[in-house]
Amino acid sequence: MKKHLKLTLLSLLVSCTTGPVPIKYGKDNCELCKMTIMDNKFGSEIITDKGKVMKFDSDECMRDYYNKEKPKLGSVLVTDFNKPGTLIDGKTAYYIHSDKMKSPMGGNLGAFASKKDADEASKRFPGDIWTWEKLISQ
């Protein structure tokens, strides 16, 4: 009996974690613009403090949703432009805003894991480098 109770409690704990949920490219739809998420260089994700997951096809959609709905953040995840399909923490990421960066919703935004990566990439995508605070203030 005690064992069963332990198992139940454990499963409850597991189901409450707010970890990243992989984006199913080609299947999931963007929460804001309703488009099918296709480009695995740009997908992003907001997880609320209660664990609700919202997926976006681009950083600009994620930002616009965040500024519009003001969800209570558990975490925010963006795709590392250098490693398509890999999600990184959106709050510590660096964002390049460049006309050369053709992101899905015309926001010209791409995310990078470190300042160094962003500096490196800005040779190919000349433009501004933003932090999370700067991103959401735009």
Place this chain on the structure above:
Amino acid sequence: MRIFKFFFFFLFSGIYCANARTIQVCKSCEISNLETAVELAQDGDVIRIQKGTYNINNLEINKKIRLIGEDFPILDAGFKDDGLLVTADGVEIYSIEVRNTKRGNLKDFSGIRIDGADNVIVWGVRIYNAFFGVYLSNSNNALIYGNVLVGIAPDQTSSGDGIRLWKCRNVKIIKNYVSGHRDGIYFEFAYNGEIKNNKSIKNLRYGLHFMFSDTNWFADNLFTHNGTGVAVMYSSHITMLRNGFYQNWGSASYGMLLKDIKDSRIQQNMFKMNTIALYFEGSSRVKVDSNSFMENGWALKLLSSCSQDSFLTNNFIANTFDVSTNGTLFLNYFHENYWEKYTGYDINKDKIGDVPHRPVSMYSMMVENMPFVIFFMRSFIVDLMNKAEQNIPSITPENVLDSAPRMHAFKYNASSS
């Protein structure tokens, strides 16, 4: 003196004609590869390519020439880079076949890329197994006519669009067949475009996709079996005429999805067998008239963020749900549509029902809020609730009504099926 001028005119035009040379390219010719031919050519020349297979690797056409194939010579990009790159104004490409561009994340590899070149004509061209088919950027007044673009996308993420426009004006896209790409035709920041008589079939995402592209016109196209139908987003002044939207099935598939569309017109289209035939979100001043909605899951999903849209003289036949909405605020207008579900009467015989029709059923409101109640579809209790709600409306928005429903269906010529 006048005769003298006349003579001079002929003299110089003769010289001009003599200058427009034809360069023959074939395996046994003096010139056997395209790079040399393009290098030798001058503005106004014609390059004739005989039948055969030629390897190309991002071949740049930077002169105003005509590239003409005899019986579809194959230009194979060998999965290395782009196929052709056009950077000069007034280039014409006719009757060739481009194959096997590279795929990948580095850049938008394309069969024919037209970059910053105006008045380009691409016609009668076949493009097979390209990442992007024809990619136009910063190019105006192009004509893309009668081409066949077939992509063999291995999976959904590593596929490009069939015909892709980015920052272009006055482009005409006529009589093309696009299949197996991500989006069949994609307009991004493209204005004054004309899309006519195309067939966009079995593309992985959208048959046609508009994004930030105002004042475009598309007519007589056929969109079937696409992943999620057609999407028209963040644009204004779009005219949509006589198109056919068929067989877009899936949990989030649409015949046509409208998102933030203003001042547009949807007329004489046929929506048949789609999960959601027409989806409206954040759209205003759109006139939807003389369309037929047949055998769809939802004929019309109209979110309460829409206003001043009018729906006139449409047919709603054999749909599971005719209209559904997500709130009680409703600022749109229905008039003189034919509703198969209408159960009223017409005593004065003016062919218009004497009692208004309320197209939103109680059950469709419930499904909108609680998707799982779809389980009770077509059950007796649902019929009972709908009937009760019809007589004493309490949940359905009261102002969603057609005050003059037609008694008989309109006969429209359905577009190509």
